[in-house]
Amino acid sequence: LRRGGLAERLCRLQNRERSAINFWRHQCISDAKISSDKSGVLIVKILEMFEECTIQVAICQQLQQTPATLSSEDAVVSAGEPILKVLFVRETAAQLKSRPQDVIHIYPPWQKLLLKNADVPIILNTYFSQKVLPSEHSETGEKVHSLAKMVIRRNIISLAQTFRLDDLDDELHQAGNQVACAPQIHNSCGSKQHSLAQSAVNDSLLEMVESQGAVGWREVKVRVVIQRVYCLPAREGYGSHFQGNKPLLSNRGMFCRLCLLVQDAYGMFSEVQLQSLSSAGDVEQYCRMWEGKFCCLAGMKILQRTTRGRALGLFSLIDSLWPPVVPVKVPGQSQGSEMRTTELPPPSFCYILTVQSDEIHVEVDKEEQISNLYQPPAVHGLKEILQMDGCNERCSFWAQVLYLRLQTKHTVPLNQREIWLFVTDSTLQNVAHMIPKVVAVSVAASCVLSTEITGGLDAASQRVFFKDALWGNGRIICVERTVLLLQKPLLCSAAGADLSELTGPVRLDELDSTTQANSICAVRGTVVGVNERTAFSWPTCDRCGNGKLELCPQDRGLLYCNQCSDTVISPVLKMQLEVFLSCPSRSQSTVKVKVCLCPRLFVLINSLLSLQSYEVQSVLGKEVGLLNCYVHSVTSHPNCVGLEEIVLL
Amino acid sequence: MDCTLPAVAEELLKEIKKAFQETSHDTLFSRLKFIFGPSAVPALDLVDQRAVTRVTSPSGRTAYQVLGSSGKLYTCYSSCHFCTCPAFGFTVLQKSESLLCKHILAVYLSQAVGACQELSVSEEQLISVLLAEEEDEG
Numbered sequence: 001l002r003r004g005g006l007a008e009r010l011c012r013l014q015n016r017e018r019s020a021i022n023f024w025r026h027q028c029i030s031d032a033k034i035s036s037d038k039s040g041v042l043i044v045k046i047l048e049m050f051e052e053c054t055i056q057v058a059i060c061q062q063l064q065q066t067p068a069t070l071s072s073e074d075a076v077v078s079a080g081e082p083i084l085k086v087l088f089v090r091e092t093a094a095q096l097k098s099r100p101q102d103v104i105h106i107y108p109p110w111q112k113l114l115l116k117n118a119d120v121p122i123i124l125n126t127y128f129s130q131k132v133l134p135s136e137h138s139e140t141g142e143k144v145h146s147l148a149k150m151v152i153r154r155n156i157i158s159l160a161q162t163f164r165l166d167d168l169d170d171e172l173h174q175a176g177n178q179v180a181c182a183p184q185i186h187n188s189c190g191s192k193q194h195s196l197a198q199s200a201v202n203d204s205l206l207e208m209v210e211s212q213g214a215v216g217w218r219e220v221k222v223r224v225v226i227q228r229v230y231c232l233p234a235r236e237g238y239g240s241h242f243q244g245n246k247p248l249l250s251n252r253g254m255f256c257r258l259c260l261l262v263q264d265a266y267g268m269f270s271e272v273q274l275q276s277l278s279s280a281g282d283v284e285q286y287c288r289m290w291e292g293k294f295c296c297l298a299g300m301k302i303l304q305r306t307t308r309g310r311a312l313g314l315f316s317l318i319d320s321l322w323p324p325v326v327p328v329k330v331p332g333q334s335q336g337s338e339m340r341t342t343e344l345p346p347p348s349f350c351y352i353l354t355v356q357s358d359e360i361h362v363e364v365d366k367e368e369q370i371s372n373l374y375q376p377p378a379v380h381g382l383k384e385i386l387q388m389d390g391c392n393e394r395c396s397f398w399a400q401v402l403y404l405r406l407q408t409k410h411t412v413p414l415n416q417r418e419i420w421l422f423v424t425d426s427t428l429q430n431v432a433h434m435i436p437k438v439v440a441v442s443v444a445a446s447c448v449l450s451t452e453i454t455g456g457l458d459a460a461s462q463r464v465f466f467k468d469a470l471w472g473n474g475r476i477i478c479v480e481r482t483v484l485l486l487q488k489p490l491l492c493s494a495a496g497a498d499l500s501e502l503t504g505p506v507r508l509d510e511l512d513s514t515t516q517a518n519s520i521c522a523v524r525g526t527v528v529g530v531n532e533r534t535a536f537s538w539p540t541c542d543r544c545g546n547g548k549l550e551l552c553p554q555d556r557g558l559l560y561c562n563q564c565s566d567t568v569i570s571p572v573l574k575m576q577l578e579v580f581l582s583c584p585s586r587s588q589s590t591v592k593v594k595v596c597l598c599p600r601l602f603v604l605i606n607s608l609l610s611l612q613s614y615e616v617q618s619v620l621g622k623e624v625g626l627l628n629c630y631v632h633s634v635t636s637h638p639n640c641v642g643l644e645e646i647v648l649l
Numbered sequence: 650m651d652c653t654l655p656a657v658a659e660e661l662l663k664e665i666k667k668a669f670q671e672t673s674h675d676t677l678f679s680r681l682k683f684i685f686g687p688s689a690v691p692a693l694d695l696v697d698q699r700a701v702t703r704v705t706s707p708s709g710r711t712a713y714q715v716l717g718s719s720g721k722l723y724t725c726y727s728s729c730h731f732c733t734c735p736a737f738g739f740t741v742l743q744k745s746e747s748l749l750c751k752h753i754l755a756v757y758l759s760q761a762v763g764a765c766q767e768l769s770v771s772e773e774q775l776i777s778v779l780l781a782e783e784e785d786e787g
Contacts, residue, residue, distance in 0.1 A: 005697030007690050010678045053747050124683050159730040
């Protein structure tokens with residue numbers, strides 16, 4: 001065998017396995033006690049058996065019960081118990097001598113294989129299997145059975161059934177009449193080409209993709225509907241493919257590229273990555289201009305063919321647009337017939353295309369009406385979203401941003417840090433209990449934010465439209481393909497009145513036993529202690545708020561601000577202090593609040609403490625509240641809550 | 650100041666090594682062994698030796714030729730499971746004991762790992778490959 005080759009590897013693996021298998025078989029034969037470690041053991045009851053080549057295939061029902069409670073006379077097949085197909089090699093089958101109704105224990109390491117189009121999982125590597133002998137009272141019955149010889153049906157496998165290693169097997173494709181002889185796009189069969197050069201505008205993405213490399217494909221145009229417009233952070237590797245690549249620069253300092261999610265008349269999706277644009281405008285503008293309109297793609301190059309398993313983010317967006325709202329065409333059939341959308345399975349693959357040269361070949365018909373196929377984002381209230389089932393669902397909503405927090409991991413560069421937005425809308429504010437009043441939305445580094453958004457978020461409380469955010473595991477996150485907009489898209493299907501319009505002052509949930517870390521809440525209580533070790537004050541620049549002032553090199557008596565490049569004549573003194581509160585709403589915990597004092601913040605404590613010095617005695621016992629706080633940490637042992645006073649936007 | 654490039658280069662090469670020698674391949678191999686039994690190791694050996702060639706003609710017809718361990722060239726069809734080796738005739742056709750012979754398995758594995766050699770021939774040459782007369786091995 002060749003050294004270091006695959007065969008040698010398998011040989012080594014086989015040797016390791018073989019000694020384990022032999023040991024097991026010996027144990028079973030000599031009736032030795034198998035270890036009672038029941039973890040990972042698969043218990044099955046055989047329903048039906050047949051043989052294929054030398055492998056024994058057993059259709060089984062998976063059991064949950066332990067062998068002690070099981071009697072072999074439990075012939076009732078209860079519905080709802082999972083069905084499995086268990087495969088045994090010849091030697092194992094000979095050792096087991098199993099028959100229908102037998103209960104088999106399969107010890108690890110067994111393997112499970114899931115086939116794409118089948119519901120029934122397959123169990124492999126069942127070397128370590130043991131038959132469970134029936135209980136005492138039914139032994140006589142069993143003995144009668146075992147005397148009769150078992151005849152197992154043999155399935156003969158046709159040689160005509162070959163294996164296809166590429167999975168180009170969705171229904172849309174097979175129905176078409178342009179399948180190449182080998183299932184590979186670049187292996188083109190000259191005689192089977194479509195006369196695409198003749199048709200001016202095509203309406204099938206798949207045809208365009210398949211005709212790559214054929215004569216005249218560059219002139220082929222495909223008419224599609226733009227379902228979504230968004231920016232994706234550009235990856236390093238893609239840059240090398242294209243000459244003269246000029247990606248967009250977003251405000252976060254990341255390189256990004258404008259992308260379109262398009263759909264053709266057959267319902268097939270494709271992500272088109274565009275290159276440079278004449279001006280580094282916002283995604284918001286392009287969304288308004290392009291979403292819902294038809295466009296003609298030409299001269300596209302295939303970047304990748306991706307599948308559901310490899311591109312979860314892309315497919316969660318595609319799923320939110322499935323099924324199509326109007327009937328789509330069926331390939332290979334006459335113009336008139338269209339398939340009902342309820343029959344179509346969701347797409348399992350998607351082509352990622354990109355422009356070939358520096359120009360953009362997307363011609364958007366601005367005058368034309370919005371396509372019927374377009375599905376605008378469905379807007380819901382936050383309350384509804386929080387109660388949604390499922391995982392990795394795309395959702396869109398309007399919300400008021402109350403507070404912003406940047407992730408503090410110092411190893412991550414600033415422009416790639418996660419941003420936490422604490423948002424609310426009227427559906428959350430007007431609820432009595434059980435639903436939080438404010439939700440934390442995490443904005444990952446992969447979500448590209450426009451200049452308008454990042455500038456606007458800092459300044460004042462903004463109403464932001466979150467388009468295609470991801471909901472799952474109890475959290476809302478903004479990732480790739482989520483777009484944050486300040487203005488409402490024209491074509492949203494709104495669920496009634498503008499839900500983000502708040503009808504009164506913002507209310508936060510009060511600190512209580514359910515409060516969790518990384519949330520905001522309102523706190524009231526009595527001061528029971530002051531952490532004097534954490535008290536300190538520092539000067540800040542009165543122009544820009546920079547807290548890291550230096551001594552002026554020329555005159556050591558003055559302070560200098562690096563950011564303003566000027567001396568600071570009248571610095572603003574900030575003071576930080578940690579106080580311990582006793583809160584009636586969470587009486588079991590020690591509540592520690594980091595309080596920052598400066599003239600901009602109006603806090604009740606401010607009235608008790610002077611800016612220069614304070615007397616601890618004068619503070620103890622004083623009532624404080626309601627403070628708006630960010631919850632840093634919640635620990636149970638010791639029962640402690642760490643808060644930081646914040647100012648809402 | 651420490652240089653950055655050597656550490657980055659080293660890490661990259663480590664990753665490549667890890668990807669090519671990953672023991673997670675054990676799962677795949679162990680399943681392969683389970684299903685294909687004694688054909689598995691010989692088939693992988695043929696893959697290691699790059700013994701599989703895909704032969705194509707201008708009309709688009711394909712066939713596979715596998716250089717066996719004895720030095721003999723066997724032909725495997727692409728449109729159905731067929732191989733000119735004696736093991737196929739015996740184990741698969743006669744006794745139905747196996748799905749494939751080691752040569753057909755090697756064809757699939759070579760396709761899967763990208764170890765297939767390519768050869769373009771004329772129509773006449775391909776016809777002679779497909780209709781090759783079997784030598785009597787006695």
